[in-house]
Amino acid sequence: MQTKTTASAAKQFAISCENLHYSYSSKSILQDVNLAIPHGAVVGLIGANGCGKSTLLRCLVGLHKPQQGEVCLFDTPVLEMDDTIRERLGFVAQSADLFPWLTVEKHIKMIGQVYPKWRERRAIELALRLRLPMTREVSQLSGGDQQKLAVVLALAHQPDLVILDEPVSSLDPMTRRDFMRSLFQDERPFFADSIHEKDQHDSSVEYAPTILISSHLLSDLERVVSHVAFMRNGGIQLFEEWDAVLEFIRILPKSSFNIPQSLCIAENREQCVIDTRVLRDWIVKNSETKFDIDDIVTAPSINGLDDLFIALNY
Numbered sequence: 374m375q376t377k378t379t380a381s382a383a384k385q386f387a388i389s390c391e392n393l394h395y396s397y398s399s400k401s402i403l404q405d406v407n408l409a410i411p412h413g414a415v416v417g418l419i420g421a422n423g424c425g426k427s428t429l430l431r432c433l434v435g436l437h438k439p440q441q442g443e444v445c446l447f448d449t450p451v452l453e454m455d456d457t458i459r460e461r462l463g464f465v466a467q468s469a470d471l472f473p474w475l476t477v478e479k480h481i482k483m484i485g486q487v488y489p490k491w492r493e494r495r496a497i498e499l500a501l502r503l504r505l506p507m508t509r510e511v512s513q514l515s516g517g518d519q520q521k522l523a524v525v526l527a528l529a530h531q532p533d534l535v536i537l538d539e540p541v542s543s544l545d546p547m548t549r550r551d552f553m554r555s556l557f558q559d560e561r562p563f564f565a566d567s568i569h570e571k572d573q574h575d576s577s578v579e580y581a582p583t584i585l586i587s588s589h590l591l592s593d594l595e596r597v598v599s600h601v602a603f604m605r606n607g608g609i610q611l612f613e614e615w616d617a618v619l620e621f622i623r624i625l626p627k628s629s630f631n632i633p634q635s636l637c638i639a640e641n642r643e644q645c646v647i648d649t650r651v652l653r654d655w656i657v658k659n660s661e662t663k664f665d666i667d668d669i670v671t672a673p674s675i676n677g678l679d680d681l682f683i684a685l686n687y
Contacts, residue, residue: 385411385412388409388433388585389408390444390445392406392441392443393439393442394440396440402425403432404607406608406609415586415598416586424604435452446534447461463528465520469516471519473512476508476511477507481497493529499525517543524537536584537586540552541593550593553597586598594678601615601678618681622646622648623672623673625645625647625672630668647669
């Protein structure tokens with residue numbers, strides 16, 4: 374279930390990519406990736422190790438050049454980005470890209486010189502909320518603290534698009550929970566404009582960036598995402614609003630339902646994953662079928678992202 378875009382429709386999307394192919398050392402990593410992420414969405418990018426998630430994210434921000442296809446951010450081809458587009462982007466790689474000899478505080482001061490809209494008070498506030506030691510050099514920080522600093526640096530200029538590649542992978546469960554709450558669920562989350570400065574950058578419009586976050590910690594994601602994008606073997610297997618997944622996607626036992634393979638999003642030895650909207654349309658067009666759509670629609674909804682991930686990758 375891939376979402377293809379056209380030039381005329383692209384303006385409604387913060388991110389769009391079409392027919393994206395990327396290979397490295399003659400090995401195909403991304404295959405015909407089509408994706409269109411609307412402005413303001415919070416998208417969880419999900420997939421097994423090696424499926425191409427990090428490569429896709431690096432293509433989206435222009436760090437990898439695909440052999441075929443095009444990526445656009447804010448209607449601009451990513452390989453043609455100028456500084457005005459880059460200033461609207463906050464990217465955190467899986468491994469924090471920091472200067473080991475600089476302290477947390479000096480990172481904040483130095484990086485701030487690059488962004489016209491940088492708010493040093495905001496960055497310091499975010500760092501303190503995450504209990505980062507301001508006077509300690511990066512080489513002395515744990516992997517988790519380095520990742521937290523990278524997130525602070527990516528958010529302090531209040532970007533319109535935030536792309537996070539496994540931002541909590543180095544954190545212990547308690548810290549990870551607090552971190553995700555701070556990012557999305559606190560009364561004053563990171564993505565809120567928590568510094569109300571009276572300057573030309575203030576706006577009465579609520580700050581609601583587009584967020585694309587890759588993570589293996591699915592229970593963390595399902596509490597905060599508006600959309601989910603599942604990857605497998607270098608392609609987008611399923612992209613949908615999370616509420617629609619809960620309402621329309623079903624994991625059915627093959628022993629009870631003989632669903633044609635062409636109607637399945639995916640299938641394994643014991644189960645098939647289907648979209649009841651697609652199945653209903655097919656039944657209308659094939660009136661001779663013996664399917665009882667009501668039995669399928671009333672089948673239990675998925676229990677969570679873990680169940681869906683297993684069904685899609687088993």
